[in-house]
Amino acid sequence: MKKLFNRYAELIIWIVALVCLAFTNPAGQSHFSLCPLKALGFTWCPGCGLGHAISYLFRGDIKNSFHAHWLGIPVLFALLYRIYVLIIARPYRFN
Structure with a gap:
């Protein structure tokens, strides 16, 4: 049961992460970031x-x-x- 929950939790995390990346604007200058390196002042x-x-990539801009x-x-x-x-x-079943 625990492995099944972990699998679904991982699935939800990856889907939510990709959806968030699909709707963010990479060119926009946001003042808020969850990045710990950016919070410490690193630029890269x-x-x-x-x-x-x-x-x-979600916008079709392969060059950028x-x-x-x-x-x-x-x-x-x-990730896909x-x-x-x-x-x-499918979970394995040993009978």
């Missing part, structure tokens, strides 16, 4: 770059996505595959 963060890259972080495209495909696996995966 690999996590922020991946988020911007995925957000640009690659410029934000070159791993954005593979990470998006990996992980969501697919979490939806399709």
